[in-house]
Amino acid sequence: MNTVSAANAKPASSTKSPVQSVSWIVPGIHCAACTRSIEKALQKHVDVIDVRTNLADRRVWVAYRDGGNTESVEKAIRDVGFEVVSGDESPVAGFAAERKALLSRLGVAGIGMMQVMMFALANYVASPDGLDEAYEALFRWAGLAVASPIAIFSAMPFYSNALRDLRSGQPGMDLPVSIAILSAFILSLYNTVAGAGEVYFDTVSMFAFFLLAGRYLELLARHRYQADQALMTHLLPERATLKSGDEVAVAMLRLGDEVAVSPGELIASDGVITSGSASIDESALTGESLPVFKTKGSQVFAGTTNSDGTLTVRVETEPDRFVVRELARLYRNSSTYRPAFMSLSDVVARYFVVTVLAIALLTGVGWWLAGSDRWFVIALTVLVVSCPCALSLATPVAYTIALSTLRKLGLLVANGAFLERIARVSQVFLDKTGTLTAGNLSLQEVRLENGERREHVLAMAKALQRSSHHPVARAFDDIDSSLEVIEPEVFPGRGVGGRIGDAVCFMGQVDGLTPPGPTGLWAAMTCDGHLVAWFRFEDRLRGATSELLADFKSLGKKLCVVTGDTSASGRAMLEALGPGEVHIGQKPEQKAQLVAARQSEGEYVLMVGDGVNDTLAMATADTSIAVRPADISVQDAADAVLLHSDIRIIGDVCRYGTRIRQIIRQNMMWAVAYNLLALPLAVSGFLVPWMAALGMSASSLLVVANSNRLLRPG
Amino acid sequence: MEVIFLLVPISLVIVMGSLWAFVWAVRHDQFDDLERESWRIILDEDEGSEQ
Numbered sequence: 175m176n177t178v179s180a181a182n183a184k185p186a187s188s189t190k191s192p193v194q195s196v197s198w199i200v201p202g203i204h205c206a207a208c209t210r211s212i213e214k215a216l217q218k219h220v221d222v223i224d225v226r227t228n229l230a231d232r233r234v235w236v237a238y239r240d241g242g243n244t245e246s247v248e249k250a251i252r253d254v255g256f257e258v259v260s261g262d263e264s265p266v267a268g269f270a271a272e273r274k275a276l277l278s279r280l281g282v283a284g285i286g287m288m289q290v291m292m293f294a295l296a297n298y299v300a301s302p303d304g305l306d307e308a309y310e311a312l313f314r315w316a317g318l319a320v321a322s323p324i325a326i327f328s329a330m331p332f333y334s335n336a337l338r339d340l341r342s343g344q345p346g347m348d349l350p351v352s353i354a355i356l357s358a359f360i361l362s363l364y365n366t367v368a369g370a371g372e373v374y375f376d377t378v379s380m381f382a383f384f385l386l387a388g389r390y391l392e393l394l395a396r397h398r399y400q401a402d403q404a405l406m407t408h409l410l411p412e413r414a415t416l417k418s419g420d421e422v423a424v425a426m427l428r429l430g431d432e433v434a435v436s437p438g439e440l441i442a443s444d445g446v447i448t449s450g451s452a453s454i455d456e457s458a459l460t461g462e463s464l465p466v467f468k469t470k471g472s473q474v475f476a477g478t479t480n481s482d483g484t485l486t487v488r489v490e491t492e493p494d495r496f497v498v499r500e501l502a503r504l505y506r507n508s509s510t511y512r513p514a515f516m517s518l519s520d521v522v523a524r525y526f527v528v529t530v531l532a533i534a535l536l537t538g539v540g541w542w543l544a545g546s547d548r549w550f551v552i553a554l555t556v557l558v559v560s561c562p563c564a565l566s567l568a569t570p571v572a573y574t575i576a577l578s579t580l581r582k583l584g585l586l587v588a589n590g591a592f593l594e595r596i597a598r599v600s601q602v603f604l605d606k607t608g609t610l611t612a613g614n615l616s617l618q619e620v621r622l623e624n625g626e627r628r629e630h631v632l633a634m635a636k637a638l639q640r641s642s643h644h645p646v647a648r649a650f651d652d653i654d655s656s657l658e659v660i661e662p663e664v665f666p667g668r669g670v671g672g673r674i675g676d677a678v679c680f681m682g683q684v685d686g687l688t689p690p691g692p693t694g695l696w697a698a699m700t701c702d703g704h705l706v707a708w709f710r711f712e713d714r715l716r717g718a719t720s721e722l723l724a725d726f727k728s729l730g731k732k733l734c735v736v737t738g739d740t741s742a743s744g745r746a747m748l749e750a751l752g753p754g755e756v757h758i759g760q761k762p763e764q765k766a767q768l769v770a771a772r773q774s775e776g777e778y779v780l781m782v783g784d785g786v787n788d789t790l791a792m793a794t795a796d797t798s799i800a801v802r803p804a805d806i807s808v809q810d811a812a813d814a815v816l817l818h819s820d821i822r823i824i825g826d827v828c829r830y831g832t833r834i835r836q837i838i839r840q841n842m843m844w845a846v847a848y849n850l851l852a853l854p855l856a857v858s859g860f861l862v863p864w865m866a867a868l869g870m871s872a873s874s875l876l877v878v879a880n881s882n883r884l885l886r887p888g
Numbered sequence: 889m890e891v892i893f894l895l896v897p898i899s900l901v902i903v904m905g906s907l908w909a910f911v912w913a914v915r916h917d918q919f920d921d922l923e924r925e926s927w928r929i930i931l932d933e934d935e936g937s938e939q
Contacts, residue, residue: 274914274915274917277914278911278914278915281907281910281911281914282907282911285903285907285910286903286907289899293896308893309892312893313896316896316897316899316900319900320903
């Protein structure tokens with residue numbers, strides 16, 4: 175008799191990381207110098223293992239030792255001069271305050287700027303003899319009166335940021351800007367009191383206005399994306415009603431509690447429906463707008479909406495491990511990803527500021543020696559015109575927008591590197607069961623061996639499948655079983671096993687046993703090594719599959735379908751669609767080996783799968799997408815998770831990835847070109863101050879606007 | 889033309905007034921929802937003026 179050889183199979187376990195991590199939103203971050211000084215300060219902290227920051231949405235993510243103290247890390251950030259908002263709370267409240275403060279400053283600068291221009295006009299249009307002393311003095315003092323609130327109140331953010339940057343040794347663009355505004359104002363103040371010389375109040379006002387306007391628009395754009403992220407964690411209700419009628423806080427739910435859900439209510443917990451049936455709106459989680467009908471035995475998720483039925487749901491997951499929370503965590507972490515070349519541009523940004531200060535000084539001195547009376551104004555222009563901020567913003571903004579757009583399509587990117595990698599894919603590996611097929615396996619046939627009875631065998635199968643997340647388990651949903659499995663064990667890619675009564679039983683793929691029929695997905699059941707029954711399942715290809723394969727072909731990607739299914743009809747089905755290569759009967763290691771073989775031929779591989787038996791191939795492949803996985807551990811293994819089952823969008827995602835790369839390239843080229851062009855123009859005196867301020871703001875806004883093109887998924 | 893020595897300071901007072909008004913408006917959320925007030929006349933309020 176054939177014996178079960180499962181010795182070299184590993185049980186499924188979720189890959190929980192041993193370190194703790196926490197993230198905050200730091201609203202004060204606005205340039206690479208800020209992120210750099212925070213990173214430096216945190217890396218010195220004894221409990222901190224890793225620090226990552228995201229410039230575009232002002233997030234700081236810290237991995238710290240078990241038992242470490244997050245308050246002291248928070249304090250470290252505050253010590254550098256930055257206020258901290260908890261990353262888990264809704265940042266929306268903080269937005270309003272930030273926006274109002276900036277808007278009042280901007281408004282004062284705008285109104286003031288217009289008045290100052292009126293007063294300055296007098297001197298510009300005066301006859302060649304100039305104005306009489308008295309009138310000139312009048313307009314000087316008037317200009318001073320209006321420019322003072324601007325220089326002191328409106329421009330204050332620039333000064334405080336510059337001071338903070340100086341103290342931490344990481345000079346940012348606010349330093350040259352502050353020097354420009356302050357020096358212009360102080361010189362003008364002195365000349366006003368002394369009664370002679372030029373005044374530059376119009377320059378001061380225009381600098382303040384245009385630069386603040388740029389910051390304000392950036393703030394609006396940023397708040398929009400952050401609001402997106404905040405939505406994800408606020409899908410859960412605070413309280414839930416138990417079947418017994420008691421109300422309890424969602425955080426206090428325990429495994430096995432039965433929660434009552436009325437029509438229209440949000441489902442409070444991940445779990446299984448124990449009574450009732452309803453259409454469930456899962457769009458908050460998956461982006462799929464069509465409601466899904468669920469009934470007794472179906473799995474439901476916290477954060478989804480019960481549209482029209484009355485349900486009782488048994489809690490099957492701890493509240494802090496709800497899928498919606500896991501997804502939010504993955505999403506937040508992915509936004510702190512920074513590609514390698516970013517550190518280079520950060521270094522450039524740092525030295526840039528010092529260089530600009532030096533160039534401005536030399537320019538001013540040079541023109542003064544040349545006898546020009548515009549030497550001061552030209553130096554100011556040089557200080558303000560250059561903008562390394564565009565360079566630092568180029569990538570983070572694009573990534574943040576891309577992550578949010580993909581999320582709306584239903585693709586949750588868990589690893590930020592996915593955005594770079596998806597553009598380079600040349601070969602796609604597809605798993606069949608659950609990915610290309612609908613994953614609703616139905617039990618078609620039971621062949622009994624060894625004199626077993628059908629009901630007994632079905633009951634054993636149901637008992638064993640309780641611990642499995644494989645689509646095969648769903649085929650037994652309608653069967654009740656009172657049998658208990660002691661020490662259940664899941665063998666990824668093979669099946670499930672455990673002890674029922676006195677016998678050690680296994681159900682799944684057994685080495686050395688060939689299925690009795692040529693068609694369909696077969697699983698064997700053995701007890702104590704003796705074959706007890708064969709089960710035949712059938713699954714259907716998703717309608718979208720042929721579209722997806724055609725799409726990949728038109729994109730020029732090579733295809734390969736791998737599956738653990740041993741059915742010849744499965745192969746025939748797939749070959750009819752013409753994917754190019756089909757491998758059936760593949761165990762997880764073999765799938766991974768196929769991937770590695772293609773990689774050694776120079777292909778860049780994307781693996782698309784859904785089940786636990788794909789995780790090895792996913793880890794081997796260059797990047798991976800998990801399609802509607804039932805198990806959290808698969809979500810950890812894949813670079814991105816498709817939350818619904820419309821696999822057609824994977825082709826669109828590949829095209830989108832190429833666009834991301836294009837737009838980042840455009841951003842960086844613009845950032846470099848602008849500086850190379852603007853600095854020489856400023857040094858040679860061709861630019862006037864308002865052009866410089868406008869240029870600096872426009873430069874970073876252009877990068878943000880260009881990245882906004884990524885809001886369109888198609 | 890000497891009157892300008894009076895007019896400019898007056899205009900400064902007005903400008904300061906407008907600056908103060910602007911900051912007041914922002915602090916009191918006047919710019920937050922620009923549509924809501926235009927709808928107020930149509931929305932059904934329980935405390936109506938008809939009695």
